[in-house]
Amino acid sequence: MLPDQLRSKLREMIAGAESPREKAIDVMYAIQELQGWMNDEAMVEAAQLLAMSPLELEELATFYDYIYRSPVGKFVIKVCDSTVCWLEGQLRLTDYISSRLGIGLGQTSADGLFTLLPVCCIGYCDRAPAMVINKRVYGNLTPEKIDRILAQLAQKADFSGSE
Amino acid sequence: MKKLNSVTELTQFREQLLAEQQGIKKSIAICEGTGCHAYKSAAVADAFEQEIKKRGLEKEILVRRTGCHGFCERGPMAKIFPEKVFYFQVKPEDVAEIVDSTLVNNKLVDRLLFLDEKSGKRCAYQHEIPFYMLQNQVVFGNNFMISPRNIEDYIAAGGYSALAKALSGMTSVDVLEEIKKSGLRGRGGGGFPAGVKWETTRNAPADRKYVIVNADEGDPGAYMDRSLLEGNPHSVLEGLMLGAYAIGCSEGFVYVRQEYTTAIENLPIAIEQAKQLGLLGQNILGSDFSFEVKIHQGAGAFVSGESSALMSAIEGRVGEPRPKYIRTAVKGVWDKPSNLNNVETWANVPLIVNNGSEWFRSLGTEGSKGTKIFSLVGKVKYTGLVEVPMGVSLRQIVFDIGGGIRNDRKFKAVQTGGPSGGCIPEKYLDLPVDFDELSKVGSMMGSGGMIVMDEDTCMVDVAKYFTNFLAEESCGKCVPCREGLRQMKRILKEITEGRGKQSDLETLEELGAFMKDASLCALGQTAANPVLSTLTYFRDEYEAHVRDKKCPARACRDLIVFYIDPQKCSGCGTCRKQCPTEAISGDKKIVHIVDQQKCIKCGTCLQVCPSRFSAVTKLPGGPAPASVPYGTAVVQKTKGESK
Numbered sequence: 057m058l059p060d061q062l063r064s065k066l067r068e069m070i071a072g073a074e075s076p077r078e079k080a081i082d083v084m085y086a087i088q089e090l091q092g093w094m095n096d097e098a099m100v101e102a103a104q105l106l107a108m109s110p111l112e113l114e115e116l117a118t119f120y121d122y123i124y125r126s127p128v129g130k131f132v133i134k135v136c137d138s139t140v141c142w143l144e145g146q147l148r149l150t151d152y153i154s155s156r157l158g159i160g161l162g163q164t165s166a167d168g169l170f171t172l173l174p175v176c177c178i179g180y181c182d183r184a185p186a187m188v189i190n191k192r193v194y195g196n197l198t199p200e201k202i203d204r205i206l207a208q209l210a211q212k213a214d215f216s217g218s219e
Numbered sequence: 220m221k222k223l224n225s226v227t228e229l230t231q232f233r234e235q236l237l238a239e240q241q242g243i244k245k246s247i248a249i250c251e252g253t254g255c256h257a258y259k260s261a262a263v264a265d266a267f268e269q270e271i272k273k274r275g276l277e278k279e280i281l282v283r284r285t286g287c288h289g290f291c292e293r294g295p296m297a298k299i300f301p302e303k304v305f306y307f308q309v310k311p312e313d314v315a316e317i318v319d320s321t322l323v324n325n326k327l328v329d330r331l332l333f334l335d336e337k338s339g340k341r342c343a344y345q346h347e348i349p350f351y352m353l354q355n356q357v358v359f360g361n362n363f364m365i366s367p368r369n370i371e372d373y374i375a376a377g378g379y380s381a382l383a384k385a386l387s388g389m390t391s392v393d394v395l396e397e398i399k400k401s402g403l404r405g406r407g408g409g410g411f412p413a414g415v416k417w418e419t420t421r422n423a424p425a426d427r428k429y430v431i432v433n434a435d436e437g438d439p440g441a442y443m444d445r446s447l448l449e450g451n452p453h454s455v456l457e458g459l460m461l462g463a464y465a466i467g468c469s470e471g472f473v474y475v476r477q478e479y480t481t482a483i484e485n486l487p488i489a490i491e492q493a494k495q496l497g498l499l500g501q502n503i504l505g506s507d508f509s510f511e512v513k514i515h516q517g518a519g520a521f522v523s524g525e526s527s528a529l530m531s532a533i534e535g536r537v538g539e540p541r542p543k544y545i546r547t548a549v550k551g552v553w554d555k556p557s558n559l560n561n562v563e564t565w566a567n568v569p570l571i572v573n574n575g576s577e578w579f580r581s582l583g584t585e586g587s588k589g590t591k592i593f594s595l596v597g598k599v600k601y602t603g604l605v606e607v608p609m610g611v612s613l614r615q616i617v618f619d620i621g622g623g624i625r626n627d628r629k630f631k632a633v634q635t636g637g638p639s640g641g642c643i644p645e646k647y648l649d650l651p652v653d654f655d656e657l658s659k660v661g662s663m664m665g666s667g668g669m670i671v672m673d674e675d676t677c678m679v680d681v682a683k684y685f686t687n688f689l690a691e692e693s694c695g696k697c698v699p700c701r702e703g704l705r706q707m708k709r710i711l712k713e714i715t716e717g718r719g720k721q722s723d724l725e726t727l728e729e730l731g732a733f734m735k736d737a738s739l740c741a742l743g744q745t746a747a748n749p750v751l752s753t754l755t756y757f758r759d760e761y762e763a764h765v766r767d768k769k770c771p772a773r774a775c776r777d778l779i780v781f782y783i784d785p786q787k788c789s790g791c792g793t794c795r796k797q798c799p800t801e802a803i804s805g806d807k808k809i810v811h812i813v814d815q816q817k818c819i820k821c822g823t824c825l826q827v828c829p830s831r832f833s834a835v836t837k838l839p840g841g842p843a844p845a846s847v848p849y850g851t852a853v854v855q856k857t858k859g860e861s862k
Contacts, residue, residue, distance in 0.1 A: 074553075075534070075535070075553075076535075077534070077535030077536075078515075078533065078534060078535040079535065080535045081515075081516060081517075081518045081532075081535070082516065084518075085477075085516070085518075106535075108535075115537055116535070116536075116537055119520060119537045119538065119539075120517075120518035120519050120520050120538075121518065121519030121520065122477055122518045122519040123518055137688075138439030138440070138688065139439040139440050139597075139634070139638070139670055139684065139685070139688075140439065140440050140596045140597055140670055142684055143597055143598070143670070143672065143676065175478075175519065176437060176439070176519070176521045176688075176692065177437060177438065177439035177440065177441075178478045179253075179436060179441070179442035179445045179476075179478065179479065180253065180254070180442070181439070181440050181441075181442060181594060181596040181597075181602070181668075181670075182254055182291035182292060182442075182594075182596060182602040182603055183254060183257065183291070184596070188478065191480050193253060193257055193480075194257070195254075195257055
């Protein structure tokens with residue numbers, strides 16, 4: 057069940073729209089913000105709010121890369137696999153992240169911290185190879201830099217967990 | 220902020236803002252675009268503010284946190300007005316010195332100036348720096364002058380005066396005609412004349428119509444729209460409003476990719492500020508014209524940037540293209556006439572209305588008017604955003620502005636037009652860049668990405684990369700695109716792995732021609748371009764792969780061979796110790812040998828071999844030269860000969 061507060065926020069969001077389904081992506085983003093991914097229950101509830109059938113919403117959820125239908129880690133690592141990053145050695149770096157975290161593309165680390173996803177150009181070509189983790193961009197990546205970033209994030213997760 | 224009820228009030232407001240700035244002697248623009256921001260430009264801006272406050276200079280020196288300045292390779296950047304002194308790679312520690320030297324005592328801080336490698340000179344001013352020298356930043360230039368979160372900056376710099384001009388003295392037809400006369404063509408890829416598209420929407424009978432900003436910039440290598448939208452959102456909004464006025468509609472959308480976080484933050488702020496001033500909403504500036512705009516976020520789908528797909532996405536449907544027997548300009552969002560242009564196109568509109576179509580036509584070539592912003596990336600020395608008049612040659616862009624190829628490598632090709640574009644070889648470097656010329660050589664303008672490739676880039680590998688990319692992003696609705704790409708992908712994989720046949724090349728050409736004719740949308744129709752253009756210009760590379768099983772660029776892993784030259788190996792053991800698969804055997808003072816069966820071609824040995832020996836070489840392919848028997852002693856070198 058979605059929390060009441062979120063539900064009323066979503067209702068408000070939908071009320072401002074021409075037709076409810078127009079807000080489908082925003083609604084799913086808001087739910088993901090809270091719980092990370094769209095589970096079946098959330099899909100049914102969101103569909104109801106949007107006056108869509110769960111199947112119609114499913115069609116959208118599975119079409120777009122950033123709507124998650126399975127659990128994701130606290131940090132979603134989106135590695136750009138487009139031209140410029142590729143030219144600058146992105147494949148090797150992705151392999152490096154994979155082996156560091158012990159996960160393949162599309163998988164989540166056992167500690168639930170990291171999910172690794174390949175994404176289309178993030179427009180950060182001047183600092184290729186690049187990646188986005190949650191909302192932050194990291195560029196000019198090297199194995200050393202990746203080590204540093206992953207260590208920092210793991211520490212951050214530890215810290216917020218103990219609060 | 221007080222609502223402005225007339226054009227006169229807007230003018231008075233601008234005069235008041237300028238009067239308030241009278242006491243300002245100097246200003247510093249600090250780039251907070253995504254690129255510089257990642258390099259802690261915010262800390263630099265903070266340091267400037269603190270330093271200026273500490274010295275009690277707030278009334279004389281203004282700090283502006285602006286959008287992208289273009290020269291992303293050298294960020295964070297600080298530009299000082301009115302002198303236009305440019306400092307690069309500024310750190311918070313440098314700030315006190317800049318304030319003291321440049322802002323107070325009018326002296327330059329040499330080490331932060333751009334060093335021109337060709338002349339060996341430091342360049343202080345914008346007009347001296349080769350990267351900026353050849354540019355004409357009519358669209359992008361305002362990024363230096365305004366903070367994207369402050370509408371007052373935009374207004375002070377002359378913003379919304381084009382809207383005011385239209386509302387006070389031009390009919391909607393006047394605006395439309397001005398755009399038509401200007402020859403403005405869509406900057407998103409197609410290059411369709413904007414005015415003609417507007418007219419179609421204007422003439423389509425309907426109770427409601429829409430204008431749309433396509434900010435779903437997805438072409439790999441292109442990021443000018445992001446920089447414009449995050450750095451100067453009002454210029455895009457003003458353009459959109461002028462379009463709405465000319466077309467006769469009162470509603471608009473901005474469809475922006477979720478990845479562009481700064482733009483998504485700045486845009487609602489810009490819209491809110493414009494509303495407060497009465498520049499958006501009912502009866503704008505006291506006129507009969509009303510306009511509302513909504514923001515839609517993407518969710519990660521390349522194909523959604525296609526116009527009909529984007530409109531489906533706005534409706535909350537799957538962002539897939541639909542057949543356009545009837546154009547979206549006539550039947551778009553909710554089947555209403557909808558005019559879509561990309562960010563850069565809209566940002567050109569206020570300039571044309573303000574300066575007139577004649578001015579716009581004075582820039583560019585016969586068929587392509589105005590300027591174009593390119594994102595110059597890849598193996599080029601100076602990466603960044605470059606705005607030049609249409610018609611400037613590729614050579615000027617890559618070599619004069621971009622400084623040529625990095626690490627003294629040789630130029631091989633420049634890829635334009637995104638994944639559906641093509642690779643242009645050296646022989647066309649003097650080609651004037653515009654919509655038509657690029658098409659003539661089998662590429663296209665696209666949204667303006669220019670990816671420079673050097674001699675180490677394998678063109679078959681590039682074609683394979685793009686084909687993989689397009690196969691991944693194809694929505695799969697029509698067979699030619701879906702299956703054509705799949706087959707191309709398979710063939711290219713075979714070729715790059717050394718199993719290619721001569722007949723594969725003809726099959727690729729045949730498939731390409733078919734995809735061009737039979738695909739549903741532009742993505743599919745152009746999906747074969749990377750393969751076809753590389754086949755045309757770099758056929759010898761394909762042939763080397765197919766016939767000799769060699770990769771001339773030494774890039775295809777399955778073909779290349781790492782080899783240790785027995786004459787040069789000193790038996791130091793560095794490569795042997797670092798080889799991840801223990802493929803190298805040898806001992807102290809014994810020549811090392813690579814076991815080709817075990818080698819995974821990672822290249823570690825090449826990287827770690829001390830440069831004084833340089834014994835490891837990467838060969839394009841074929842069987843490795845016969846190795847010496849295990850146990851051969853290294854060649855003894857006399858002193859001074861080791862290099």
